[in-house]
Amino acid sequence: MLWQKCLCCDINVYYPVCSRLHEEVMDFYNFMSPRPEEAAMRKEVVKRIEMIIKELWPTADVQIFGSFSTGLYLPTSDIDLVVFGKWDRPPLQELEQALRKHNVAEPFSIKVLDKATVPIIKLTDQETEVKVDISFNVETGVKAACFIKDYVKKYPVLPYLIFVLKQFLLQRDLNEVFTGGISSYSLILMVISFLQLHPRIDARNPSENLGVLLIEFFELYGRHFNYLKTGIRIKNGGAYIAKEEMMKLMINGYRPSMLCIEDPLLPGNDVGRGSYGAMHVKQVFDYAYTILSHAVSPLARSYPNKDCESTLGRIIRLTQEVIDYREWIIKKWGGRDFFFHNCSSIITPRSLFSVNNLIRYLFLNR
Incomplete structure (x- = not known):
């Protein structure tokens, strides 16, 4: 594994095994966190699309939400944009035609999803291959981004877990x-x-063992959470709520979904309603719990897995395509000092060792 190879000279710092997994999660986060060059590239994509929108509707307001707004995005994550203006209906086709005219998107990538719960235009930017979703007059996305930023401040461990979990789900589609x-x-x-x-x-303590938290997250949602009867509530400190109780608040007569999550910004909305494969997600979480709990058990230390020295590498992988894509971004949008912009706020000798070895691996061992 990429982040494991960079540490092979100093593998003993990971023991005991849960501490090793903790350090691997931190290293993965530091490596995958957005670089300044990636943010600059994405801002250019937004600027190009915004210029087309402003040409059509000069008074329209274009706002970013989602992972690009919160900073919790992987290198291949989408950009979410919402356009605010005075329309009776979202002008999807009009914007689609303008995007095609200006050759902003790859020709076959533009899709108008006008039957979706939230009608959107999906496209892939021609210059950068960044995927973009554009919606109209939907305020909840912008509010959700602000909500998430508040919780990132409240729980400093949140971004570390999110980056690993996003990659874990991404590679399983x-x-x-x-x-x-x-x-x-x-x-x-x-x-x-x-x-x-x-x-x-x-869990507010940033020094908590991220390896333990990751395993226990997989254990909860892979083994113990009752998807049939229980819903998730965030507001008022959080709670598990019986689905019968949740159903009383549902808008438009909806029944609670298998993965029922009450929207903290719109309590009658079930955030998990569209996730028809929730049980598949449960299964892969269970799989991850099995793999990681075995990897950190005392027995595993007696019978190590020689095929994968990295504990985290047993459940997630980075493709060469993603590594090459990020290197291309660096060459086009900046210099080679990008790693030092993305370390955690506290630079320790251990994390500095990681970063230096990762740089040597990327640029000297190709």
């Missing part, structure tokens, strides 16, 4: 609602609920 997975918003709410109701530790 379970990171999109329309393919049966769960949305980033659902995932973040699940992690927040887990931290709110964690029985043993102060």
